[in-house]
Each structure stands twice: as structure tokens, then as C-alpha cells.
Amino acid sequence: MSQQNVSKLKELLFEREAQELDELRQRLDILSRDQHASSDVGLRERSALAQRMDDLAERTGSDAQLQRSVARVLDGAVRDAETVNHNELSQALAPMVRRTFRAELKSEVTQDELASTLYPKIGDMIRRFVASAMRDMMETINRRLEGGLTKNRFVLKLRSIATGRSMAELALADTQRFTVDELYLIRRGSGELINHWSRSRGHDDIAHGQGSNRDTVISAFLTAITSFAEEAFATDRSSLRSLDLDDHRIYLRASPVHLLAAKCSGTAATAVEQILDEELLTLLGAHQRTESTLTANDAKPSPSETARALERISADFSQRIEQRIGDSEADLRNDRGGLRPLKIMAVLFGLPLLLYAGWQTYRSFETRRVQALVNTALDGMPELSGYPVKADVAPGAGAIWVSGLVPSPQIRAELLARIRAAAPGVAVSETIGALPSTDVRSAVERAALQRAMDFAKRRLEALTPEFANSAAKVDAGPERAAIDSVVVASSEALSVLGAASTGADRASLNASLHRALERLRAALRQIGEFSGKTPAQSVAAAASLPATPEDSANDLAATADLLALQVSALEHARVVRPLERRNADLEARLDAMVKEVAALKIEPTPREALANFLKSHAIFFANGVEFRDPAQTKEIIDGIVQLARRTDLLVRVVGYTDESGDPKRNQTLSQQRAETVSEELVVRGLPRNRLVAVGRGTTMDVSPRSGSKTANRRVEFEVGFPGEEGGTP
Numbered sequence: 001m002s003q004q005n006v007s008k009l010k011e012l013l014f015e016r017e018a019q020e021l022d023e024l025r026q027r028l029d030i031l032s033r034d035q036h037a038s039s040d041v042g043l044r045e046r047s048a049l050a051q052r053m054d055d056l057a058e059r060t061g062s063d064a065q066l067q068r069s070v071a072r073v074l075d076g077a078v079r080d081a082e083t084v085n086h087n088e089l090s091q092a093l094a095p096m097v098r099r100t101f102r103a104e105l106k107s108e109v110t111q112d113e114l115a116s117t118l119y120p121k122i123g124d125m126i127r128r129f130v131a132s133a134m135r136d137m138m139e140t141i142n143r144r145l146e147g148g149l150t151k152n153r154f155v156l157k158l159r160s161i162a163t164g165r166s167m168a169e170l171a172l173a174d175t176q177r178f179t180v181d182e183l184y185l186i187r188r189g190s191g192e193l194i195n196h197w198s199r200s201r202g203h204d205d206i207a208h209g210q211g212s213n214r215d216t217v218i219s220a221f222l223t224a225i226t227s228f229a230e231e232a233f234a235t236d237r238s239s240l241r242s243l244d245l246d247d248h249r250i251y252l253r254a255s256p257v258h259l260l261a262a263k264c265s266g267t268a269a270t271a272v273e274q275i276l277d278e279e280l281l282t283l284l285g286a287h288q289r290t291e292s293t294l295t296a297n298d299a300k301p302s303p304s305e306t307a308r309a310l311e312r313i314s315a316d317f318s319q320r321i322e323q324r325i326g327d328s329e330a331d332l333r334n335d336r337g338g339l340r341p342l343k344i345m346a347v348l349f350g351l352p353l354l355l356y357a358g359w360q361t362y363r364s365f366e367t368r369r370v371q372a373l374v375n376t377a378l379d380g381m382p383e384l385s386g387y388p389v390k391a392d393v394a395p396g397a398g399a400i401w402v403s404g405l406v407p408s409p410q411i412r413a414e415l416l417a418r419i420r421a422a423a424p425g426v427a428v429s430e431t432i433g434a435l436p437s438t439d440v441r442s443a444v445e446r447a448a449l450q451r452a453m454d455f456a457k458r459r460l461e462a463l464t465p466e467f468a469n470s471a472a473k474v475d476a477g478p479e480r481a482a483i484d485s486v487v488v489a490s491s492e493a494l495s496v497l498g499a500a501s502t503g504a505d506r507a508s509l510n511a512s513l514h515r516a517l518e519r520l521r522a523a524l525r526q527i528g529e530f531s532g533k534t535p536a537q538s539v540a541a542a543a544s545l546p547a548t549p550e551d552s553a554n555d556l557a558a559t560a561d562l563l564a565l566q567v568s569a570l571e572h573a574r575v576v577r578p579l580e581r582r583n584a585d586l587e588a589r590l591d592a593m594v595k596e597v598a599a600l601k602i603e604p605t606p607r608e609a610l611a612n613f614l615k616s617h618a619i620f621f622a623n624g625v626e627f628r629d630p631a632q633t634k635e636i637i638d639g640i641v642q643l644a645r646r647t648d649l650l651v652r653v654v655g656y657t658d659e660s661g662d663p664k665r666n667q668t669l670s671q672q673r674a675e676t677v678s679e680e681l682v683v684r685g686l687p688r689n690r691l692v693a694v695g696r697g698t699t700m701d702v703s704p705r706s707g708s709k710t711a712n713r714r715v716e717f718e719v720g721f722p723g724e725e726g727g728t729p
Helices: 003-013 015-031 039-062 063-084 084-104 106-148 154-161 167-175 213-232 268-294 301-334 340-379 409-422 442-474 478-499 504-530 534-542 549-601 606-615 630-644 662-684
Strands: 178-185 192-197 242-244 248-254 258-265 388-393 401-408 427-434 618-620 651-655 689-694 712-719
Touching: 063 340, 178 213, 178 301, 192 213, 213 248, 213 258, 258 268, 340 388, 340 409, 340 689, 388 442, 409 427, 427 504, 442 478, 442 549, 478 504, 478 549, 504 549, 504 689, 534 549, 606 712, 618 630, 630 662, 651 662, 662 689, 662 712
Parallel strands: 401 427, 651 689
Antiparallel strands: 178 192, 178 258, 242 248, 248 258, 388 401, 618 712, 651 712
């Protein structure tokens, strides 16, 4: 590091300390000049200065102290300098960092460490790049092969037979055929575009002179990169001869004045590159001669005249070079041995093969056309959905084979008719299986009708004898005539059901069932006049006739059931009616007797009065032996004492509890409640020997409720048996 850089670094790092030292030095100078200053202020300043000098001496007194202080100062100074004087600090440190880095790179130890650290990452990058490049190359080759094989497949096949080369090789060679796409003539040094020729544009669209912006940029780029290559490889006396792009290669040839760039596609062999070199040099010479001719005798041709002359030279160059390259490749192909007999065979059999190929193409077209028509015919039959039907057209549409399975013979006939209409004149052969003709709907209807008729027949078979028995029990009269009409209608309906068949015409069957149903309904209306008909029965008797035989059979069974109810009601009325009249007479007589007894006003005996009072009263408890209603309890106890004094009956006091709590405790609590009420009776004057206190726990609940308001927490009263003893045992 130079002395100037070191000084600069010291100024940046110790700027603050240098300022403090300068201030201290100035103040000491002032104090030294003022030797007579003896005031208190001067003393304090000298004391403060001395203290600061001592602090500095403490920080820098020894080498170790100085090293620590410098380290702290350097840290802070570098941070401050980075913030305040970033550019100056960078300029001061940059030379030292560069020399240090170069020295480290020259060290073998550092090189080994860098290689060991970067090798895995660089190796992985190279591996990925190579894999990507190989993948791109294979995709490009595949695209070219697919493009070549797809187009002119028949021609490639003939060329493969004639040349002995595979179709893939020929297709790839076609995609790699060498062509000149664009030519750029550029003036060296300035990069001026003199002429640009492109195969993809017409003569009127050629860009002359400076050309378009794109052409100008390309010419400048080619000039710059050529100049760079010449300067970079000047010692080797090498020049840039080609540039590789994705699908193109730019060949560069230069003269002292001009630079010629030819943008070409395809692959050029060694002999082709030699032709390209010769023609590029020839083209450069032709351009120079053309310019000399146009400017001879100080002539000044117009830009369009110059452009047309250069354009003719470029077009002639492109045609000439492609012609020479084509001749060269033809010579290379002709030089292959063992191929001439095959070429002769290709010439001899080429025309027959071509005719055969045309015939096969027509046959294939006709086959596809007829197959499309047949497929359309199949798609137009939704009945075939889910059935495996297949129609194959023979090559050349000479015949059609149809196979598979269809739902019914009718659909098979319709299918064949559609195919024959779609392809008239083509023979149709078929191996089509047809499912047996089954009408599921009619089968279901017949089964439902059979079930309804069987059910109605069973009901009538069971009820007709009952109707006859009921008629035998009734004496002659209108009621007997009504029951006899039921028997006749039921028998006729049974005969109709027995003779009916589910296979018969549904309309005629339903008509016969209607006649039987009408007779049953007429019998129902007749017997209803004597038995008393319900609204539902009235509606059934007047309902309209069913529309289907199944409903008619079901209505026959339902009407028969209604008749059974009516006949049963008639029998019941015939038997019960006298009993009902007798019962009504007895009830009237009983009511009269009750009225007579009430008119006599017979008072109950004391024993009856006590018994009635005990049965109709009870005392209820809230919790434990606490009365729920003390006032009501007092009235009941007073009433019992008053009535009991008029008799000598024994009174049994029975206590109860609800189900809450332990059964043993409930038994004890019920006994305590009975004894509590007994004590109240004794207190009010009833002898103890006429009382019996009994606890029955939860044996007789009278309420589903529980809690303090339940009726199960009570005491009831009973009249004692004769001979039963009271009092305390």
C-alpha cells in the first residue's frame, strides 16, 4: 500500500481523535500564554485538562492498553467512515483488498480449497447443462424426423428402396438440406450495410442501402463481433469464420474492404464448406468489380441501380451455390456401391407401384367413407345403447359384417335395413343375436291383475257362505230379502272372477267386472237401509266405476268387506234391539226408584256417616311429619272426632310416603305420620283404644308426582273390623 493511501486511511480512521488532540493542544497553548491566570476558573480548567490527560495516558500508557484502545477506536471509526465517507473508505481499502485477494488466489492451499468447494456445484451445473442440451438436441431431431416422415411418406419409401437408406435417414437428410437464406454485404470498419438479400422476400420488398432497422442492427453486430475476434486472436492470426444459431449457421468471409455474411440452414459437409468458401470469395470479387464498374469514369449511379445490380449478383450466387452443393451431394450418393440394381428396379417397377398405391388409396378412402355412413346409421338408433353392436366394412367397401347383440328381432331387422340404406349395393353379412321378445310392462300388469283377482276371489269365497248363514237366521221379510240379494250378488261376482282370465282383452274383462261390482253396490245400498250406513260406505256405494280391471277387482273385494260389515250390523241389530229396549225400560224404572228414595230423605246412620267421612278424607304432608295445610287438617280431625263419638267403631289411621328415599326410612316415616295424626285425634277427645296407627310406606301410590306437593305423602282412615283391638300394644 502506498504511503499516500496509508495516510488517507489514518485520516479516515482517527479523524475524531485528531480533532480532540488539536483542541487540547490549543487550550494548553492558551493556558501557557496566560501564566498569571490564577482564578478558580483557570484552576478548574487545568484540573479538567489534567484529568483528560490522565485518561489518555491510561488508554495508551502501555502497548497492551494502546492495542486495546486502537482496536476499539478502529471499530467505531470504520463504522462511522462507512456511514459518512463511504466512497473515500472504499478507495482507500480497495487496493489493499485486491492485492490480498490476488495473493490468496496464487496460494496453492487457497486454490485447493476453492476447487474442493466449487467442484460439486460446478459439476452439477455442467451435468444439468449437458442433460438439457442433449434433451433439446433429441427433441430437435425428433421434430425433424417426424416432419420428414409425415410428409411424402410414399416417396420416402420408394427412395429408401432405391437407395438402400432408411426412411428416417432420408427424412433427416431432407430436413438438413443445405440452403442459403440471407446474404449481408457490409463495409468493414464502419459497419455500413451495402446490400441485404433474403430468400423469403420478393424483389420489390428488398431492403436496399441502410435497409430496415433490424438489418442495420445485424450488420453492426456482425461487424463488431468480427472485429473483436480479430483483435482477440491477433497473435494466432485467426479470424471468425462461422456463428452457430439454433437452426442456422452464419458463414463469415472478409476482404480488406468488405465483410460478407451468409445465413444458411441445414448441414454442410466438408466438400460443401469448400464450395461455400470458393463461392463466397467469388461473390466478394463480383461485388468489388460491380462497384468498380458502376463508379467507372466518375459515374454516380443511383441507389436503386446499385441495389438492383447487387441483388442480381446475390441471387445468382444463391442459385449457383445451391446448384453446386446439389451436384456435390448427388455425386456423393451416386458413389455408393450396390445401389444401381435397386435404382433400376425402382425405375422398372415404379409405375406399377405408383398405380398400385393409387388403387390402395382409393380403396382406403372408399372403406373409410362407407364405414362413416354405417357408424352414423348405428348412432341414429338409441335402442342400441348399452348393447355390443359392431359393424366392420371390408377393405374396398366390398362387404359389411355386422355382429353383436340387440334387444329384439324387430330392432335387428330395423338395424339391417338402416345399414343397407346407408350403403346401397354393398353385401351385408350379419351374426346378430336378439334377445327373446318380452313385454315387461304387460307381464307386470298381468301379474298385478292376477293378484287383485285372486285376492277378491278369496274374500268372496270366504264371505259368501257367511252371507248365506246370516240369511238363514232371519225370518222372511224385507231384511231377509236384502240379505238374499247380497248372497246372489256375491255368488255372481265369484262366478265372474272364476271365469275371468288375465290373458283376455282388458276392456271386456273390465266390463264384466263392472257388472259384478254394480250388483254388489246395489245390494250394499239395499241392506244399508236396514243396518244404517256410514258416510264411507255411502261414498263407496255411489263411487264411479274403476278404469282398470285391477282397480275393479280391488273394489269387488272392498265392497264385499263392506257388505260383511252391513250384514253383521243387521244381525247385531236384530239380536241387540230387544235387549236395548229392555235395558231402557230397566234404566227408566231405576231412575224412578232413585227419585222416590230421594223424596223420602232417609238420613244415614252414625256408622254410615263415619264410614263415608273416613273414605272421602285424607291428611297430606309436606316434609317429614309437617302438615301441608294445618287449617284443613284441623277441620278433618275435628269432623272425625265428632262423628266417631256417636259410634263405637275402631278407626284405623294409615300413613304413606312417596318413593323418594330409602325404603326402610320410608316405612318408619309412614308409621310416624300415622302416629302424629292419632295423637291429634287423642288430643281432641277420641279414646286411644279406638285408634290403630299403621305405616304402609310406599305400597299404595295415588299420584305420579313426587316432592313436597305429591298426594303420596298422606294419612288415610279406615273403619276397623269387628274384634280388632286398638290402642298402644
